[in-house]
Amino acid sequence: MLSLARSWRVWVRLHYLQFPIGKRLGAMMGLAAAVSVLLAGMGIAGLAASNESLRSVYEDRMVPVRELSRIHALFLSNRLILQSALSAVHTEAGPSGVSVLVMDRNTAQLAAESINRNIQAINNLWQAYASKTLAQQEAAQAARFEQVRQRYLEDALVPAVVALRANNHPLTLRAAEQGRVHFEVLAPQLEHLIDLQFALADAGYQVGVERYRNTRLWALVALAVSMLTMSGLGWMLIRSIVRPLERVINTFRQISLGHYDTQIPIEGSDEISKVMQALQAMQTKLGSHENAIHQLAFYDPLTNLPNRRLLRDRLQLALSASARSQTYGAILMIDLDGFKIINDTQGHGVGDDLLVEMAQRLKGCLRQADTVARLGGDEFVVMLVNLGPDANQAAIHAEGIGEKILQTIVQPCRLGQQSHQSSASIGITLFVDQSATIDELLKRADLAMYQAKNNGRNTQRFFDPRIQAALEARLSLELELRHALPQGQLELYYQVQVDSERDVLGAEVLLRWRHPTRGIVGPADFIPIAEESGLIVPIGEWVLRGACEQLKRWENNPLTEHWTLSVNVSALQFRQADFVPMVRRLLEQTGINTRRLKLELTESLVLDNVDDTVLKMKLLNQRGIQFAMDDFGTGHSSLSQLNQLPISQLKIDRSFVAHMASSRNDAVIVQTIIGMARNLHLNVIAEGVETEEQRVLLEQFGCPAYQGYLAGRPMPLNDFVELARRKASVPA
Numbered sequence: 085m086l087s088l089a090r091s092w093r094v095w096v097r098l099h100y101l102q103f104p105i106g107k108r109l110g111a112m113m114g115l116a117a118a119v120s121v122l123l124a125g126m127g128i129a130g131l132a133a134s135n136e137s138l139r140s141v142y143e144d145r146m147v148p149v150r151e152l153s154r155i156h157a158l159f160l161s162n163r164l165i166l167q168s169a170l171s172a173v174h175t176e177a178g179p180s181g182v183s184v185l186v187m188d189r190n191t192a193q194l195a196a197e198s199i200n201r202n203i204q205a206i207n208n209l210w211q212a213y214a215s216k217t218l219a220q221q222e223a224a225q226a227a228r229f230e231q232v233r234q235r236y237l238e239d240a241l242v243p244a245v246v247a248l249r250a251n252n253h254p255l256t257l258r259a260a261e262q263g264r265v266h267f268e269v270l271a272p273q274l275e276h277l278i279d280l281q282f283a284l285a286d287a288g289y290q291v292g293v294e295r296y297r298n299t300r301l302w303a304l305v306a307l308a309v310s311m312l313t314m315s316g317l318g319w320m321l322i323r324s325i326v327r328p329l330e331r332v333i334n335t336f337r338q339i340s341l342g343h344y345d346t347q348i349p350i351e352g353s354d355e356i357s358k359v360m361q362a363l364q365a366m367q368t369k370l371g372s373h374e375n376a377i378h379q380l381a382f383y384d385p386l387t388n389l390p391n392r393r394l395l396r397d398r399l400q401l402a403l404s405a406s407a408r409s410q411t412y413g414a415i416l417m418i419d420l421d422g423f424k425i426i427n428d429t430q431g432h433g434v435g436d437d438l439l440v441e442m443a444q445r446l447k448g449c450l451r452q453a454d455t456v457a458r459l460g461g462d463e464f465v466v467m468l469v470n471l472g473p474d475a476n477q478a479a480i481h482a483e484g485i486g487e488k489i490l491q492t493i494v495q496p497c498r499l500g501q502q503s504h505q506s507s508a509s510i511g512i513t514l515f516v517d518q519s520a521t522i523d524e525l526l527k528r529a530d531l532a533m534y535q536a537k538n539n540g541r542n543t544q545r546f547f548d549p550r551i552q553a554a555l556e557a558r559l560s561l562e563l564e565l566r567h568a569l570p571q572g573q574l575e576l577y578y579q580v581q582v583d584s585e586r587d588v589l590g591a592e593v594l595l596r597w598r599h600p601t602r603g604i605v606g607p608a609d610f611i612p613i614a615e616e617s618g619l620i621v622p623i624g625e626w627v628l629r630g631a632c633e634q635l636k637r638w639e640n641n642p643l644t645e646h647w648t649l650s651v652n653v654s655a656l657q658f659r660q661a662d663f664v665p666m667v668r669r670l671l672e673q674t675g676i677n678t679r680r681l682k683l684e685l686t687e688s689l690v691l692d693n694v695d696d697t698v699l700k701m702k703l704l705n706q707r708g709i710q711f712a713m714d715d716f717g718t719g720h721s722s723l724s725q726l727n728q729l730p731i732s733q734l735k736i737d738r739s740f741v742a743h744m745a746s747s748r749n750d751a752v753i754v755q756t757i758i759g760m761a762r763n764l765h766l767n768v769i770a771e772g773v774e775t776e777e778q779r780v781l782l783e784q785f786g787c788p789a790y791q792g793y794l795a796g797r798p799m800p801l802n803d804f805v806e807l808a809r810r811k812a813s814v815p816a
């Protein structure tokens with residue numbers, strides 16, 4: 085049963101939907117008309133049947149009743165005519181002289197004629213009745229009556245007419261008597277026949293009533309069934325239209341929401357399916373048109389770069405993100421120098437080609453997250469994001485990208501037949517939160533860009549004069565640092581390291597830059613620049629070489645032969661692939677006792693890539709080189725990490741030493757570091773010891789060595805040797 089219903093549904097699905105909606109509606113209308121015609125026909129037939137019953141009640145039964153009644157009346161009339169003729173008598177003397185009763189002649193003649201007419205009338209009426217198709221019971225009764233009627237005619241009426249005409253009273257009386265006798269028999273039979281007619285009429289009437297009732301019932305049932313069928317079919321028809329229409333609406337809605345890849349369901353081949361097919365054909369076009377509209381609205385048609393509108397959107401997002409993360413971003417306003425001249429002299433086509441080329445180059449200078457937009461003409465804007473939380477670093481980064489852009493733009497390019505070299509002016513402004521509006525930021529970058537133009541083009545300027553000044557100072561420092569080494573401006577200073585007896589253990593080598601105009605520049609001011617520019621690699625090597633050579637020189641002097649030298653190694657330097665070979669080479673070249681050389685690494689350097697660090701440290705440690713963990717306590721190294729590193733010394737960071745007398749916390753940290761070193765069998769030394777109080781405290785904590793202004797500031801070699809000599813001759 086279930087599978088039957090399912091296959092019916094499948095049939096409807098597969099076949100019904102094949103027909104167009106118009107045909108389906110037409111079929112419904114046709115079906116409705118056919119059902120109406122059928123119903124009307126059934127009703128008419130039913131009504132005709134009941135009508136036929138009523139007609140037969142009247143014509144087949146009432147007409148014979150009238151005929152039979154008239155026959156009955158004619159029989160009665162005959163009796164009355166005879167009696168009236170027999171009563172109009174007088175006596176006359178008969179042939180034998182006996183007086184006889186004689187009827188009035190006229191009356192007798194008139195009576196004879198009347199009875200004769202009545203006989204004719206009865207015959208006619210009976211003929212009319214008997215000629216009809218009679219029911220079986222009726223026919224039998226009629227046959228019986230016919231016999232009686234014949235006898236009555238022959239025995240009574242015909243003799244009566246003869247007797248009347250002959251004015252024979254006795255014969256007339258006898259005929260009358262015969263008539264009465266026959267009437268006694270005939271009258272009940274006639275009445276019976278009439279009753280039968282009434283009974284048959286009633287039966288016919290009942291049949292008619294029954295037929296009428298049945299017709300009415302069947303009409304109602306048929307009407308109900310047809311209404312149910314029609315409404316069922318109508319429902320199916322509506323469903324077959326509404327369901328697909330709903331799918332059409334849903335599909336349109338999806339497409340209007342921009343889901344152009346929406347699957348379009350096509351079932352059957354009716355008008356709705358054709359709409360869906362048409363929509364499917366439009367689908368890809370709509371998608372590409374939408375893309376085209378989006379492209380037109382948000383992108384510059386010439387270069388395909390984001391336009392001003394999209395840039396503003398992205399800037400808005402970048403400002404919010406920057407406000408949340410407190411990281412800097414930058415806007416670089418870029419204007420090609422002399423673009424107008426190219427456009428005017430070589431035509432717009434060439435100008436356009438140049439813009440397209442420059443757009444490509446600009447894109448090549450940026451990271452994925454950054455944006456380059458074209459505002460119009462030869463004006464481009466670059467938006468840099470995530471430049472970090474530090475304004476100086478962000479400025480350096482933005483300036484670096486600006487420099488990269490300037491360098492890319494000056495690369496020659498082919499325009500038509502000629503080679504052309506462009507340049508650009510860049511104005512930069514930084515942003516960190518939403519303190520400035522987009523318009524303000526763009527205006528600032530624009531202003532800075534005009535300054536750059538005034539500065540002689542092919543250059544960049546920051547909007548903020550302080551940033552600009554700092555950047556310029558840094559830039560010139562970097563430039564000067566490049567010459568510092570070859571020009572012998574770098575010097576090694578030595579800061580003494582002593583034990584608790586104030587005996588010299590050695591020194592830490594610290595760089596100084598004797599700048600021709602600035603005087604002595606401390607490493608804090610130039611080591612970061614050296615690291616960023618990569619100059620730290622050759623400089624670091626130079627320091628190491630200097631330290632090794634110094635150690636070598638000290639080896640022959642009993643005063644100095646046991647001194648160690650600590651050399652700071654920067655992360656960039658240590659990460660160089662040839663760092664270990666370079667150190668080995670130096671060791672071989674100088675031939676020092678490697679145990680006197682100590683390399684200082686910071687915690688962050690070590691933890692950055694533990695595997696690589698451990699490997700390199702072990703390789704050098706095998707050659708006898710010692711390692712000290714500089715600025716210890718400021719990083720996050722764990723005990724287990726320390727354990728696997730081949731270090732021999734922890735250097736307590738000077739920030740803890742500086743406050744340990746006043747801060748309980750720092751005192752505890754210093755004690756902990758000393759305890760930790762003892763447990764790990766490591767050497768420990770305190771940095772930045774400036775006061776006697778600090779030294780005493782460190783002694784109490786069990787710190788065996790220290791370095792700081794108290795023992796001696798970083799100083800040139802000669803001063804250091806002099807100081808050491810004094811210390812050696814003046815025992816503590």
Ligand code: C2E
Pocket residue numbers: 579593594595606607608611624627652653654684714715738771772773774791792793794798
């Ligand atoms: P560092 O390795 O922690 O060096 C110790 C710093 O503390 C030195 O600063 C030193 O002058 C300073 N100092 C020593 N005793 C005291 C004291 O009692 N009080 C105070 N306030 N300061 C003291 P300097 O020479 O300015 O060096 C700074 C940093 O520059 C060094 O910190 C080191 O990280 C780096 N550096 C110096 N020379 C080199 C080098 O040749 N190569 C590398 N990669 N980095 C170097």
Ligand code: MG
Pocket residue numbers: 592652684714
């Ligand atoms: Mg150091």
Ligand code: MG
Pocket residue numbers: 714715735737738771
């Ligand atoms: Mg230090």
